[in-house]
Amino acid sequence: MSHQTPQTIDTLISARWIIPVRPAKTVLENHSIAIDGGTIIAILPKDEAMARFDANYGIDLPEHALTPGLINAHGHAAMSLFRGMADDQPLQTWLEEFIWPAEGQWVSEEFVRDGTQLAVAEMLRSGTTTFSDMYFFPNVVAKVASEAGIRAQIAFPIFNFPTIWGQDPSNYIEKGLAVRDDFKHSELVDVVFGPHAPYTVSDEGLQKVSMLAAELDISIHIHVHETQQEVDDDLKLYGQRPIARLNELGILGPKTQLVHMTALTEEDIAIVKASGASVIHCPQSNLKLASGFCPVKVLAEDGITIALGTDGAASNNGLDMFAEMRTAALLAKAVSADASALADWQALEAATLGGAKALSMDTKLGSLEVGKQADIIAIDFSAIELQPVYEPISQLVYTACGHHVTHSWIHGQQVLADRQPANLDIPEIVAKAQNWRDKIITTKH
Ligand SMILES: CSC[C@H]1O[C@@H](n2cnc3c(O)ncnc32)[C@H](O)[C@@H]1O
Numbered sequence: 001m002s003h004q005t006p007q008t009i010d011t012l013i014s015a016r017w018i019i020p021v022r023p024a025k026t027v028l029e030n031h032s033i034a035i036d037g038g039t040i041i042a043i044l045p046k047d048e049a050m051a052r053f054d055a056n057y058g059i060d061l062p063e064h065a066l067t068p069g070l071i072n073a074h075g076h077a078a079m080s081l082f083r084g085m086a087d088d089q090p091l092q093t094w095l096e097e098f099i100w101p102a103e104g105q106w107v108s109e110e111f112v113r114d115g116t117q118l119a120v121a122e123m124l125r126s127g128t129t130t131f132s133d134m135y136f137f138p139n140v141v142a143k144v145a146s147e148a149g150i151r152a153q154i155a156f157p158i159f160n161f162p163t164i165w166g167q168d169p170s171n172y173i174e175k176g177l178a179v180r181d182d183f184k185h186s187e188l189v190d191v192v193f194g195p196h197a198p199y200t201v202s203d204e205g206l207q208k209v210s211m212l213a214a215e216l217d218i219s220i221h222i223h224v225h226e227t228q229q230e231v232d233d234d235l236k237l238y239g240q241r242p243i244a245r246l247n248e249l250g251i252l253g254p255k256t257q258l259v260h261m262t263a264l265t266e267e268d269i270a271i272v273k274a275s276g277a278s279v280i281h282c283p284q285s286n287l288k289l290a291s292g293f294c295p296v297k298v299l300a301e302d303g304i305t306i307a308l309g310t311d312g313a314a315s316n317n318g319l320d321m322f323a324e325m326r327t328a329a330l331l332a333k334a335v336s337a338d339a340s341a342l343a344d345w346q347a348l349e350a351a352t353l354g355g356a357k358a359l360s361m362d363t364k365l366g367s368l369e370v371g372k373q374a375d376i377i378a379i380d381f382s383a384i385e386l387q388p389v390y391e392p393i394s395q396l397v398y399t400a401c402g403h404h405v406t407h408s409w410i411h412g413q414q415v416l417a418d419r420q421p422a423n424l425d426i427p428e429i430v431a432k433a434q435n436w437r438d439k440i441i442t443t444k445h
């Protein structure tokens, strides 16, 4: 019998269950993940891993499940500082009477830094390892994400009108591409186009975006079809439904991410399918703002990529992707009157591989496979409310919450240990959030 010298590696994580997402529905028991240079180099039974590898850091989690890190495919991180400030309003009232005036008064680089840190801490503590963000001062968001060690797709905002961060489409694009340039060597940050919505960007602005996105091969992230009113307004103003208009303007393509997508007709869906664009479903925000329903069962049957997003904490009101998975699964069943719609494994796939596909990151993220990045979370299944465990995937989607996540790794770096983020100062973040609340509340009354 030959005894080979163990291979020295960076990290070996062993756990009771591993849910790799690919192959679909797979659950491995008592396996280990070997990581070196930020990449998964092997997934194998624990006893074999012990013999084959000599890890600089090893951890055994006998009551945990490991999954790919969750991908929150749509949000406005800094808006966490507006959490609970304007509840129980429909979208347009919420935006025009509460949020946009508050943003006009309060948003600054400091606001975005403190709000994004608050959001990133919450996301890391609930299993998100990649988030997509659309907000003012994307340069600040990119810096906060890099420092925290979390992966981010940052969609720089584009409007037809001036805001605190830009003047007109050309100016927003120029500033956004400068941020992209600043982070072009970053392992964690990707910067993409973020035209806000069909109702806030003109045809000319959208055409500019589509031409540049095609030329530079950059993704486009846009709110679309959030409500029936948006569709009716577009019909009145342009004589076209938003999807047909965006298609004519060249916005739809395989690297386009369509956020919300309620009030869809068969023709809208056919256009999206033909374009290869992805849909980012935000069920909790859609429910809270009474926006409408995204027909995820039909979209999934058509082979359209579905990712999940929380939207900002001012319309959710949290950033827990476990809650989003559960709501997505329950809502899909209610809307389609089919209890098998968006089964547990499909909801998990939407929050992992679906997100990675939508963000054009699926060659490196979204599943636990050899050669992919080591973006991994550990969920503690020992809690009383998770007993007994028949089906780990069911438990993740229908029972677990973000607070069951105890550890996470991004690009092989441990960013959460025993629920404590490695690179963020929680007491300081809480104190700053409370200071903002104190300032904002005094001017409200
Ligand atoms: C500066 S870019 C982001 C911009 O979008 C606003 N916003 C937040 N949530 C929504 C939503 O659900 N639909 C449309 N716009 C939204 C946010 O307040 C910022 O102004």
Ligand SMILES: [Zn+2]
Pocket (backbone or CB within 6 Å): 074, 075, 076, 223, 259, 311, 312
């Ligand atoms: Zn949004």
